[in-house]
Amino acid sequence: MKAISIKETGRLNGTITIQGSKNTVLPIMAATVLGSGISVIENCPVIEDVYAMCELLQCLQIHTTLEGHTLTIDTTQAAYAPLPYEMTSRLRSSILLLGPMLARWKQAEIGMPGGCAIGLRPIDIHLEGLMKMNVDFRMRNQMLYCNTYHLQGCEYHLRFPSVGATENLILAATGATGRTILRGIAKEPEIIELCQYLQRMGVTMEGIGTDVLTIKGTSQFVACDYNNVYDRIVAGTYLLMAAAIPCDIKMVGIDDIRYMANVIRVASQLGAQVIRMDSYLEVQSNGWINPGTFQTGIYPEFPTDLQPVLVATLLRGQGISYVEETVFEKRFSIVSELRKLGAEIEIQDQTLKISGGHCLQGHTVKATDLRQGAALVLAGLMSKGYTTVTDISYIERGYEDIVEDLRQLGARIQYI
Ligand code: EPZ
Numbered sequence: 001m002k003a004i005s006i007k008e009t010g011r012l013n014g015t016i017t018i019q020g021s022k023n024t025v026l027p028i029m030a031a032t033v034l035g036s037g038i039s040v041i042e043n044c045p046v047i048e049d050v051y052a053m054c055e056l057l058q059c060l061q062i063h064t065t066l067e068g069h070t071l072t073i074d075t076t077q078a079a080y081a082p083l084p085y086e087m088t089s090r091l092r093s094s095i096l097l098l099g100p101m102l103a104r105w106k107q108a109e110i111g112m113p114g115g116c117a118i119g120l121r122p123i124d125i126h127l128e129g130l131m132k133m134n135v136d137f138r139m140r141n142q143m144l145y146c147n148t149y150h151l152q153g154c155e156y157h158l159r160f161p162s163v164g165a166t167e168n169l170i171l172a173a174t175g176a177t178g179r180t181i182l183r184g185i186a187k188e189p190e191i192i193e194l195c196q197y198l199q200r201m202g203v204t205m206e207g208i209g210t211d212v213l214t215i216k217g218t219s220q221f222v223a224c225d226y227n228n229v230y231d232r233i234v235a236g237t238y239l240l241m242a243a244a245i246p247c248d249i250k251m252v253g254i255d256d257i258r259y260m261a262n263v264i265r266v267a268s269q270l271g272a273q274v275i276r277m278d279s280y281l282e283v284q285s286n287g288w289i290n291p292g293t294f295q296t297g298i299y300p301e302f303p304t305d306l307q308p309v310l311v312a313t314l315l316r317g318q319g320i321s322y323v324e325e326t327v328f329e330k331r332f333s334i335v336s337e338l339r340k341l342g343a344e345i346e347i348q349d350q351t352l353k354i355s356g357g358h359c360l361q362g363h364t365v366k367a368t369d370l371r372q373g374a375a376l377v378l379a380g381l382m383s384k385g386y387t388t389v390t391d392i393s394y395i396e397r398g399y400e401d402i403v404e405d406l407r408q409l410g411a412r413i414q415y416i
Contacts, residue, residue, distance in 0.1 A: 006380030007412035012247035020228035026093035033100035037223025044071040085111030099168040103175025107147040116369035119328035125165035153178035161186040173215040236263035243272035246287040291317035308334040308375035317356030337365040362387040
């Protein structure tokens with residue numbers, strides 16, 4: 001199992017290009033199942049989750065080729081097939097194939113999803129919405145057996161604005177008879193991108209970007225190309241890292257700054273200077289972090305995915321900070337590993353109390369999920385001596401090459 005070795009790094013300088021968005025391209029890949037044709041997706045991140053999604057599409061006789069950052073998906077020979085648990089359990093987004101399979105084939109045999117161990121991550125909201133669309137299902141041995149004689153448009157209010165459930169129900173509704181009105185849906189940028197892509201495929205929708213969406217089902221879908229947006233969580237990871245390490249860095253490829261407003265606000269509060277230029281974001285910092293009280297929330301609040309990175313950044317805070325996690329019930333795997341580096345962090349129910357300003361000492365630490373792994377890399381940059389991060393396959397699920405990115409900025413980091 002590969003690992004990463006990191007030496008304390010006193011300064012970061014240079015330019016990095018931000019990769020395409022993982023959480024945008026995965027639902028778009030699922031949406032291609034609806035149509036019959038060839039879709040070319042540009043700026044596709046070269047990451048494990050994309051490979052895993054391609055293998056699932058290939059189970060459905062959908063041919064995919066990834067050349068550089070261009071993903072070509074050919075659904076002209078698509079055919080129904082079960083999706084085995086050993087493949088669906090490799091990522092959370094496998095569950096997003098359920099909606100399109102029901103929309104196209106009115107049935108689905110699909111293994112339960114996997115994904116980062118950041119909580120229980122049930123799919124009850126997905127299933128409750130599908131039941132309202134006249135879908136019957138039963139579960140046995142981690143397999144979900146779904147079918148419907150008539151996928152019927154419905155009105156459904158999500159009890160929580162789940163990103164995945166929103167995406168799945170939108171995808172299913174595209175093939176349902178009549179109108180579906182979804183209330184209380186998520187409003188992340190990736191939801192808006194998915195809706196606009198589906199509109200281009202021929203789906204009629206009203207309310208995009210709001211928490212009430214009306215979808216008119218259709219049976220005519222047109223395969224479309226897509227130019228993927230930048231990954232706002234990867235960009236946010238590097239932005240917070242930059243706040244904690246004296247730096248002057250440029251991040252290229254950030255086309256719509258609005259997606260990051262919540263993270264830029266926090267980075268500025270921490271003490272970084274964030275300068276918005278036409279084609280890049282410049283970040284300058286002296287590594288001096290203002291402590292404070294922070295809270296994650298549903299978009300457009302500060303994203304839960306950057307909570308572990310924020311916690312690591314606050315270890316440089318000149319005082320006590322608090323971070324409240326409001327989206328996942330158990331997203332604190334970063335704490336035990338940071339303590340190995342000498343961090344003083346207390347878990348108080350859903351809030352972390354971070355005592356900043358202590359010297360950190362390099363150690364061997366273990367990645368247990370995607371964003372926690374990235375946060376450990378940051379912690380290694382701030383720790384005396386050498387830090388080894390093991391189990392980095394978690395990081396590779398969502399970051400194309402965090403080692404090369406940081407090396408370009410002058411970090412003392414390498415694979416071992
Ligand atoms: C998406 O996961 C993202 N993944 C996650 O990013 C992100 O952390 C999360 O949204 C929240 O923003 C992708 O887009 C591939 P949710 P998802 O359904 O859809 C509860 C990363 O690092 N819930 O919005 O699985 C759930 O337990 C990943 O890229 C139910 O109770 O998240 C959680 O507490 C990690 N029942 C909350 O909702 C359901 O049926 C939010 O989950 C569904 C969700």
